[in-house]
Each structure stands twice: as C-alpha cells, then as structure tokens.
Amino acid sequence: MSGGVDSSVVAYLLSQKFNPSKNILMGIHMTNWDYHDEATAAVETTKNDNPSKCWEQDWKDAQAVAKHLQIPLHHVSFQKEYWNDVFEPYCNQVAHNVTPNPDVDCNRWIKFGVLKDYLSKRYGIDRLATGHYARLWDRSIGQDMPHCLQECDMNDPILEEYLMQSSVQHLPILLAAKDRSKDQSYFLSNVPTTAFSNVLFPLGDYYKKRMNDDRATSSSSSTADERTVRELAQQAQLPNATKRDSMGICFVGKRKHGVFLNQYIAPSQNNHNAKLRCINIEDGSVVATVDSNPSLLYATIGQGAKIPGASHKWFVVEKVVISNDKHPTLLLCSGTHHPALYSETLFICRDKLHWMMGGVPPPLPFRAKCRIRHLQPLVDCVIDLYHDQKDKNKDYYVVRLESPLRGIAEGQVCAIYAGGSDGDLICLGGGPINHRGPSYWDLQKELPPLLHPAGQNDLSYTGTM
Numbered sequence: 010m011s012g013g014v015d016s017s018v019v020a021y022l023l024s025q026k027f028n029p030s031k032n033i034l035m036g037i038h039m040t041n042w043d044y045h046d047e048a049t050a051a052v053e054t055t056k057n058d059n060p061s062k063c064w065e066q067d068w069k070d071a072q073a074v075a076k077h078l079q080i081p082l083h084h085v086s087f088q089k090e091y092w093n094d095v096f097e098p099y100c101n102q103v104a105h106n107v108t109p110n111p112d113v114d115c116n117r118w119i120k121f122g123v124l125k126d127y128l129s130k131r132y133g134i135d136r137l138a139t140g141h142y143a144r145l146w147d148r149s150i151g152q153d154m155p156h157c158l159q160e161c162d163m164n165d166p167i168l169e170e171y172l173m174q175s176s177v178q179h180l181p182i183l184l185a186a187k188d189r190s191k192d193q194s195y196f197l198s199n200v201p202t203t204a205f206s207n208v209l210f211p212l213g214d215y216y217k218k219r220m221n222d223d224r225a226t227s228s229s230s231s232t233a234d235e236r237t238v239r240e241l242a243q244q245a246q247l248p249n250a251t252k253r254d255s256m257g258i259c260f261v262g263k264r265k266h267g268v269f270l271n272q273y274i275a276p277s278q279n280n281h282n283a284k285l286r287c288i289n290i291e292d293g294s295v296v297a298t299v300d301s302n303p304s305l306l307y308a309t310i311g312q313g314a315k316i317p318g319a320s321h322k323w324f325v326v327e328k329v330v331i332s333n334d335k336h337p338t339l340l341l342c343s344g345t346h347h348p349a350l351y352s353e354t355l356f357i358c359r360d361k362l363h364w365m366m367g368g369v370p371p372p373l374p375f376r377a378k379c380r381i382r383h384l385q386p387l388v389d390c391v392i393d394l395y396h397d398q399k400d401k402n403k404d405y406y407v408v409r410l411e412s413p414l415r416g417i418a419e420g421q422v423c424a425i426y427a428g429g430s431d432g433d434l435i436c437l438g439g440g441p442i443n444h445r446g447p448s449y450w451d452l453q454k455e456l457p458p459l460l461h462p463a464g465q466n467d468l469s470y471t472g473t474m
Contacts, residue, residue: 186213
C-alpha cells in the first residue's frame with residue numbers, strides 16, 4: 010500500500026473478498042530511499058511537492074486507508090537492497106553512456122524479489138497483490154484460462170505450440186492490462202516467471218478512468234464490474250480517492266534528472282569538469298563547445314540538446330569519448346525526424362533476454378511485436394539469433410523492425426509480445442538493448458513517409474520533417 014489510489018483500491022477489492030476481521034489481509038508500505046540524505050538542488054518541487062514531505066504524506070495516506078478498511082499495515086524498508094541492486098547499477102550504467110530503466114529493475118529485484126522473500130520468511134505470507142495494471146494467468150494454482158486468451162487466435166503457433174507446451178504448464182503467463190493507457194507489463198517484462206506465482210493483479214481488468222473514445226485500443230474482454238478504479242475509490246470513500254498519480258523514478262520520485270545524478274556519479278566517471286564539444290553529424294562542423302552541464306552530460310539519443318544561443322533545435326545522436334581527448338564529443342543532428350535518429354534493427358545479448366516461458370524462446374525466427382518504451386505503440390518485428398563474426402563469443406537476438414524506431418539507445422528495455430485477436434497481448438519477455446543497427450543516415454536511406462511514434466504521446470509521426 011503505497012498511499013496511492015491504485016494500491017488502495019486493490020486493498021478495498023480484497024477486503025470485499027476476504028473478511029478483514031479474520032486477519033487474512035495485511036498491508037505493506039515500502040520505502041527504499043532516504044529523502045533526507047540528498048541535496049535539495051536536484052529535487053524538482055513546488056511548495057507542496059517536496060519528496061520528503063510527499064513520502065510522509067504517502068505514509069499518512071496509507072495509514073488512513075488501512076484504518077478505513079480495517080486492515081493491519083506494516084512499514085518495511087529495503088534501502089540497502091535498492092541501492093545495491095537498482096540505484097547504484099543505474100548510476101554506473103548512465104556514467105558509461107547507457108540508458109537503463111530503474112523501474113524495470115525495481116520490479117525484478119525489489120517488489121517481486123526481496124519483498125516476496127521477506128514476507129514469506131517473516132510472516133509466512135505466500136500471496137502478494139499489487140496495484141500494477143497487468144494480468145496473470147497462473148496455471149500453477151489451476152486458474153481457468155482468462156477470457157482475453159480464449160478469444161485469441163489459437164492458430165498462432167506461438168500461442169498454440171509454445172505457451173501451451175506441457176513443460177511450461179506450471180508457469181504463469183503475463184498479459185497486458187485491459188486499460189492499455191495504463192498497462193504496466195513493460196515494467197514487468199524482466200521479472201522471473203516463477204516470481205509471479207501466487208501474485209495477484211486485481212486492477213488488470215479495470216480502467217483507471219472513463220474514456221472519451223470507444224476504447225478501441227484495449228482488450229474487448231469484459232468483466233462483470235465495469236466501474237473504473239477512480240469510481241471504486243470514490244464509492245468506497247477511500248480517504249485518498251482524489252489523489253493524483255505519482256511520477257518519477259521508482260521509490261525516488263520526481264527529480265531534475267541530470268542534477269540529481271551528478272550527486273552520485275564520481276567526476277572521474279563522466280568528465281564532469283570537461284567541456285563538451287558538439288559536432289554536426291552532417292558536415293562535421295563544431296556547433297558549440299560548452300561547459301559540461303548535466304542536461305548534456307547524461308543526454309541520450311533523440312533527446313533535445315539545449316545549446317546556448319542556437320538558432321534552431323538540435324538533437325543528440327551519440328556521445329563519443331575519444332581516448333586521450335579531454336573533450337567528450339556529442340554528435341548532434343538538426344530536426345526531430347533526422348535519419349540519424351532512426352534504425353530498423355536492434356540487438357540484445359543472448360544471455361540478457363529474459364524469456365517468460367522457462368527461459369526458452371519460441372522457435373526461431375518468429376514474428377512478434379515489441380516496444381522500447383513504456384506505452385509506446387507496439388511495432389511488428391521478426392526475432393532471430395545473430396552470431397557476431399567479429400567476436401565469436403558473442404551471440405545476440407536480433408530484432409528486425411517492420412518500421413524504423415526513433416532513439417534506440419543501449420540499455421533501454423525491449424519488451425516482446427505475442428498478440429491474439431482484437432489486441433489481446435501476451436508478454437513473452439524482454440531485455441536490455443546492447444546496441445542498435447546502422448541508422449538510416451548510415452545507410453543513406455530515406456525515411457518512410459509515415460513514421461512509428463516514438464512514445465505514447467508522440468503526435469509528430471504523421472510525416473517526416
């Protein structure tokens with residue numbers, strides 16, 4: 010129970026199913042960050058939005074909801090584990106020009122790792138419910154096939170031969186949420202499948218709020234209860250029913266990203282004091298030589314580069330650190346849809362791609378769908394093995410995209426899906442991108458007239474610029 014609306018509604022739904030007086034339910038409030046041991050310069054706040062005050066309010070809200078529902082609430086903290094398994098690796102990767110996703114690692118190591126182990130050993134609790142927007146078919150406890158899977162195209166060989174094989178019948182299957190605008194299966198794509206045993210996602214069949222459209226982007230499967238999560242919170246008279254959603258890094262909150270990371274990355278790791286040389290990728294000219302500021306120091310491909318005095322927008326293509334050169338170099342391009350920002354292939358190390366079904370992929374090659382950002386519209390792809398001829402010890406999965414994607418960066422998680430009819434989606438797994446293939450600029454290819462959106466809110470893909 011984070012103190013937010015989603016986990017509070019989960020507690021309410023379970024309290025309706027299990028009588029709280031029988032002590033079957035217990036709430037857990039988890040904090041994994043020391044908000045007081047942090048410089049205030051990195052904190053992106055308003056008068057009422059200081060992270061330490063937000064945490065205090067979250068704890069008060071969780072207590073109020075637990076009291077309202079008559080559920081015992083316990084506070085736990087895994088600061089050491091979060092630092093060692095999530096945050097420190099995140100900083101180390103950023104320092105080496107990698108773009109990791111700490112929320113993916115938090116789910117893998119903390120929420121469905123350390124927390125589950127703690128609850129089992131400390132309290133003997135074997136079932137965990139969270140406020141994630143996703144669905145599970147846990148075959149290990151004999152759950153019936155969910156309606157959304159019954160409507161899938163069972164002629165799809167991935168579904169018919171791979172998911173239904175007897176050797177993995179005991180493993181849970183991760184499904185996208187009914188509310189596609191809130192689906193969090195991307196963040197769960199690296200969680201070991203066995204960690205989903207005895208896990209409940211009660212919000213998977215609910216919408217967060219009323220939609221103005223016909224919900225065509227979501228699953229057509231129906232539930233008996235068509236109330237939204239917000240409506241449930243209000244009808245249950247939860248004390249935090251109108252609370253806004255949280256933003257920012259998992260358990261850390263909203264921060265000025267570059268300034269925040271500067272507190273934790275040693276100067277020797279990323280040339281803090283060196284000037285950055287910004288180079289136009291088209292002609293090799295020097296756009297600017299600027300002081301090393303965090304917004305550029307930790308910039309990733311596709312991100313806007315704020316160049317003082319620039320007459321138009323520049324975007325980051327690549328950061329290059331040349332040996333014995335005191336000036337790190339940023340390669341820049343002009344224009345949101347420059348060919349240097351797009352590629353149609355990406356590579357994931359064979360031993361880093363997590364497959365949900367017992368660690369084994371479907372028969373290769375196979376057609377699937379993927380995304381490289383949370384809620385990015387899915388793109389069709391073909392996945393196969395690739396053996397690096399230059400390094401005979403390196404095997405990769407190559408993901409060949411039917412439409413080029415913008416801003417493919419090392420470290421981003423690529424989540425892979427198989428889909429049935431009417432948009433029902435099964436998450437097959439995912440893993441961090443090792444590198445992208447050549448860009449359209451490298452190949453001297455023209456971009457297609459219609460480009461795939463870079464993210465959920467990207468409305469600029471209707472044509473090239």
